[in-house]
Amino acid sequence: MRLEISGLTAGYGRQQVLRGISLTVAPGEVLAILGANGSGKSTLLRAAAGQLPYQGTLRWSGPTNAIGYLPQDNAARVALTAFEVVLLGRLRSLTLRVAPSDLQAAEGAMAELGIAALAQRHLGELSGGQRQLVFLAQVLAGSPRALLLDEPTSALDIAHQLQVLSLLSAATARRGLTTIAVLHDLNAAARFAGRLALLHEGRVLATGTPDEVLTPALLRTAYGVEAAIQPGPDGHPVVLPLRATTQHDDVGHVGFL
Amino acid sequence: MSATAWRGGNRRRAVVTAAALLALLASFAADLATGPALLPLADVLAVLGGVSEDRMLNAIVLQLRLPIAVMAALVGAALGLSGAVMQTILNNPLASSYTLGISAAAGFGAALAILAGAALPVPEQYAIPVAAFVFAGLACAMVAGVGRLRGATPELLVLAGIACLFLFQSLLSLLQFLASPEALQQIVFWLFGSLMRASLGKAAIVAAVLAAMLPLLMRDAWRLTALRLGDERAAALGVRVGPLRLRCFAAVSLLTGVAVAFVGTIGFVGLVAPHIARMLVGEDQRHLLPASAVFGALLLSVASVASKVILPGTVFPIGIITALVGVPFFAWLVLAAGPRTGWR
Structure with a gap:
């Protein structure tokens, strides 16, 4: 499914967060959304998932119920097993007597992420990273045609980060998914996303390949950080943050920092 | 493997x-076997088997005890089921x-009908449950009205319910202050919650509502399960959270x-039966809703038996007994079940 966004503005109450976003994402493409805290990344994903009212144009070329959206918060403490949580990814087809196809989809998604062993554990007993994998499996179990993932690897160790991002990028190519992921790890984004969109104060500061977006000048504007960019062993750019050029309002006044 | x-x-x-x-x-x-009349079990079984010709015995078992026993189970089931749904849609274990003040509102309605008494065009035995039902509905509508406000969160709904509780408690206190000693006694007895007012006709109404609402709520069982993951996740899975909350709230009302209209204020069952069911x-x-109804029915039925056997010859109002029976069982379950309650 193709996503076309133009002149998108959205926010919460009177606070406007997105101020005229224009973007296009094609099937088979992984787009990583980057930007400082509060730049509008999650709000953009929420609007694209149809969870937030907006102004402007936001058009999916397919049915919106084929979108798999993974919100950022995964702190739910409920007496449900991991398998039940994953099964909920099939909510649109679930009936009181669960069909074998729904059970297979849930099993398949858990196996794909290597978490089949967690199936009968209660969600509240799992670590943050394990819960993140469970919710990712929930999204995959729904057989989505588009993926909107808000920091899908923030709680994962490096091995699981590699595994999840490789899997997402392979699945995107293989199934022709449209994948948009908010990522804080610039190097992971450079490695796994074909295209990056760098947000700054609710606007798109730059879009393009990792080489085009990850430049010292753009990173200085977006994050207020001096960074060195070097080519990595696999050819992707590697970002090395050197020092902050500006104090961020949200942490600058805290004395012990 | 996981599915198996x-x-x-x-x-x-x-x-x-x-x-x-x-x-x-x-x-x-x-x-059915217990009561102030201290009937031998064989006599009760004879009546139930339809082989007793003792008219007095038949009257005691079929006209006095049967409605109470049926009403205890049905009201318990209704309170247990509604408690489970409320805890889910409001995301709050309390x-x-x-x-949430629905019982307090019903109590106020009943007190109003008791005070109006002879001035009402309908007999008191009908006026009191109707008034209680109307005010319970009013309290629900007030809370649901807050829920329709833009950006209303489950927390806001709970706050609205608590505001409702205090409002109707104050109004009730005002009525009690103004009431004559006779009316006051009647109001206080109604507020205790009692199954003595039960009849098979009233039980049939509760049964009909229960039979209509349980399948409706079961149709939303998976969506309600998804709601336990939070509003945003449920919406991401395709649940239309606002309409779901509203129609479930209507069913619960x-x-x-x-x-509460027929038996008065009975606390504890609606709060605790869902917790017992959830732990088990x-x-x-799909499992929690019927289990909450069954555990609610069981709690109130056991309480009904206890209300008759604690002091042979005396029937205590059931509202006084429910917590006395339920708290020890609940405490044991909390200690035994550990951290799987879902709210910690």
């Missing part, structure tokens, strides 16, 4: 609910018809409305 284990878990949950149903049957039989069958609402 999950199916096994489902079977275990069904067994737990079936066992609770059996316990309910036993408690129901005990409810939600129940009692804590009907259930609690008829329950988890939060898959």
Whole structure:
């Protein structure tokens, strides 16, 4: 499914967060959304998932119920097993007597992420990273045609980060998914996303390949950080943050920092 | 593999609910067998078997005890079911018809009807439950009205319910202050919650509402389960959260409305039966909703038996007994079940 966004503005109450976003994402493409805290990344994903009212144009070329959206918060403490949580990814087809196809989809998604062993554990007993994998499996179990993932690897160790991002990028190519992921790890984004969109104060500061977006000048504007960019062993750019050029309002006044 | 284990878990949950149903049957039989008349068990069985020709005996068992036993089970089921749904849609373990002011509103309605007494065009025995039902509905509408406000969160709904509780408690206190000693006594007795006002006709109304609402709520069972993951996740999975919350709230209003209208204020059951069910069958609402109804019925039925046997010859108002019976059982379960309650 193709996503076309133009002149998108959205926010919460009177606070406007997105101020005229224009973007296009094609099937088979992984787009990583980057930007400082509060730049509008999650709000953009929420609007694209149809969870937030907006102004402007936001058009999916397919049915919106084929979108798999993974919100950022995964702190739910409920007496449900991991398998039940994953099964909920099939909510649109679930009936009181669960069909074998729904059970297979849930099993398949858990196996794909290597978490089949967690199936009968209660969600509240799992670590943050394990819960993140469970919710990712929930999204995959729904057989989505588009993926909107808000920091899908923030709680994962490096091995699981590699595994999840490789899997997402392979699945995107293989199934022709449209994948948009908010990522804080610039190097992971450079490695796994074909295209990056760098947000700054609710606007798109730059879009393009990792080489085009990850430049010292753009990173200085977006994050207020001096960074060195070097080519990595696999050819992707590697970002090395050197020092902050500006104090961020949200942490600058805290004395012990 | 995971699916097989999950199916096994489902079977275990069904067994737990079936066992609770059996316990309910036993408690129901005990409810019929006990009472101030101290009838021998053989006589009660003879009446139930239709072989007794003693008119007095038939009247005691069929006209006095049977309605009470049936009403205890049905009202308990209605309160248990509505409590489970309220706790889910409001995402709050303390939600129940009692804590959200619905019972207080019903009490105010009943008190109003008692005070109006002879001035009303309908007999008091009908006026009191109707007034209680109307005010219970009003309280629900007030809370649901707040829920329709833009950006209303489950927390705001709970706050609205608590505001309702204090509002109707104050109004009730005002009526009690103004009431004559006779009317005051009647109001206080109504507020105790009692099954002595039960009749098979009233029980049929509660049964009809229960039979209509349970399948409706079960149709939303998976969506309610998804709601336990939070509004945003549920919406991401395709749940239209606002309409779901509203229609479930309407179903719950009907259930609690008829329950409190006929038997008065009974706390604890609606709050605790869902917790007991949740600890034993988890939060898959396909299991939780029926199990909450069964455990609610069981709690109130056991309380009904206890209200008659604590002091032979005396029947205590059931509202006084429910917590006395339920708290020790609940405490044992909390200690035994550990961290799987879902709210910690």
